[in-house]
Amino acid sequence: MSTNGNGAFVQIRGVSKWFGDLQVLDKITLDVPEHNVVCLIGASGSGKSTLLRCLNLLEQVEEGEIVVDGQRLTHDKVDVNDLRRKIGIVFQAYNLFPHMTVLQNVMLAPRKALGISRDEAEERARPLLRRIGLEAKADAFPDRLSGGQQQRVAIVRALAMQPKLMLLDEITSALDPQLVTDVLQLVRELAESGMTMILATHEMGFAREVADKVCFLDAGCISEEGPPEQIFSNPREPRTRQFLSRVLEAEKLA
Amino acid sequence: MHAFHQVIHAFFNPHSYTLAMPDVWSGFQLNLRMMAIAEVLVLVLALGIAILRGLPGPAARPLRALAIAYADFFRGTPIIIVAFLVGFGLPGLQLGYISSRSVTTYGVIALTLVYTAYVTEVYRAGIESVHPSQRAAARSLGLSYMQAMRYVVVPQAVRRVIPPLLNDFIGLQKDTAIVSVIGVAEAAQSAGQFSNRNGDFPSYVVAAVFFILITIPLARFTDHLVMKRERLERAQAF
Numbered sequence: 001m002s003t004n005g006n007g008a009f010v011q012i013r014g015v016s017k018w019f020g021d022l023q024v025l026d027k028i029t030l031d032v033p034e035h036n037v038v039c040l041i042g043a044s045g046s047g048k049s050t051l052l053r054c055l056n057l058l059e060q061v062e063e064g065e066i067v068v069d070g071q072r073l074t075h076d077k078v079d080v081n082d083l084r085r086k087i088g089i090v091f092q093a094y095n096l097f098p099h100m101t102v103l104q105n106v107m108l109a110p111r112k113a114l115g116i117s118r119d120e121a122e123e124r125a126r127p128l129l130r131r132i133g134l135e136a137k138a139d140a141f142p143d144r145l146s147g148g149q150q151q152r153v154a155i156v157r158a159l160a161m162q163p164k165l166m167l168l169d170e171i172t173s174a175l176d177p178q179l180v181t182d183v184l185q186l187v188r189e190l191a192e193s194g195m196t197m198i199l200a201t202h203e204m205g206f207a208r209e210v211a212d213k214v215c216f217l218d219a220g221c222i223s224e225e226g227p228p229e230q231i232f233s234n235p236r237e238p239r240t241r242q243f244l245s246r247v248l249e250a251e252k253l254a
Numbered sequence: 255m256h257a258f259h260q261v262i263h264a265f266f267n268p269h270s271y272t273l274a275m276p277d278v279w280s281g282f283q284l285n286l287r288m289m290a291i292a293e294v295l296v297l298v299l300a301l302g303i304a305i306l307r308g309l310p311g312p313a314a315r316p317l318r319a320l321a322i323a324y325a326d327f328f329r330g331t332p333i334i335i336v337a338f339l340v341g342f343g344l345p346g347l348q349l350g351y352i353s354s355r356s357v358t359t360y361g362v363i364a365l366t367l368v369y370t371a372y373v374t375e376v377y378r379a380g381i382e383s384v385h386p387s388q389r390a391a392a393r394s395l396g397l398s399y400m401q402a403m404r405y406v407v408v409p410q411a412v413r414r415v416i417p418p419l420l421n422d423f424i425g426l427q428k429d430t431a432i433v434s435v436i437g438v439a440e441a442a443q444s445a446g447q448f449s450n451r452n453g454d455f456p457s458y459v460v461a462a463v464f465f466i467l468i469t470i471p472l473a474r475f476t477d478h479l480v481m482k483r484e485r486l487e488r489a490q491a492f
Contacts, residue, residue, distance in 0.1 A: 056394050085396035095391035099409050108405060109395035161395060 009034040015064035024050045026220040035194040039207035042217035048200035052167045056089045088158030089167040092174050094150040096142040103138040106157045128156035148179030168199040208232050216240045264454045274448050274457035281444030282464045285430040292365040299370045304377035328371035333432050337364040341436025361433030369426045376418050380411035420476040
């Protein structure tokens, strides 16, 4: 395994990916320093989710290189299971395990992937559930929870592995508007605690608030990147401007 | 009218029932034992083969091919022929231990071979019905492929396939009678012998009743599970 002491915590270098003939990522290059929050914005199908899935090796990168915490992901001999333990991902559809209680959902990976004892795993899980105000639901099954509650459980399920990097893939897109706030508050707290995060999001206001850097993806390319004030107030690229004005219009209609 | 009375008498002579009962019952105990052993073996082996068949990657191709060949062969071959092949074939091979088992053991082997092929398909359908995002979520947490199968995919799959699985077991229970062709002294065989000796048929009716009596609870239980699942799904739709 190659290590790389210097450079950013996450380094993405010229990453390309195809689904058949369709190129979904086109020479993406991006650095994410430790404790930074990067937001990926762009239309559906622009490659945001695919990029996040590549960072967790749920998708194979066909070209280019990704380094996380000095470990090269795009290396044949990489231990994917070991790597994923350091990188948490949360999906749009929560994907809680429906046959397990909330507590079991949070305890499963620490117990089986890290091999810690049941007691230790519970000691880890309960405070996390308390933090999101759901300790009372520890023994409930996911279908008894609202979407917002399920998504917060999914976030702490990832946190229970004590990851060094969190990837959030449009985690509020499937939620009713009134349920979004609690989920975003949890992400805000994570950002404040110094968690390194990459978010794909449609919540422009939130991106503006928490991001250190915003990247606008268009047809698999990062067509513009910069601090949130610049991207949202003074976008340079016409495509970015077009996208943002459409989103703003949609928000007015909603 | 005479012929009719003869038939009635031949099937429903009360005296013959009392006589046939002990013979058929002792044979039926063998059916029960074969069912129980074969069902446990089928549950375990079929799950193993279903998992082999779902293994990803080119390295697992020979295993997948083997699993497919197995299912094709044993689903395509009538169980009576499998019984002959096992019951007369294995002893004929003169392979020491495996050639010197009892006919009952060969009967269980034949039933297990055939029903494992069916139940493998049932498990496979169940495993495929679990949404890929469940596996992705498990893998993304750092669980290995087998851990994701064991803790996340298979438990959900098994729950979904219990009704079709029990249906196959109803078939298996009845097919324990077929292995009488290799000389297993189970209920159908005992009934036949009794009928030959006595010249009437109540022994067959007794055997039929035994089979029906153990099938009905299983069938009702399966119905109950199907209905429970449907209620649950309707409730979730709202």
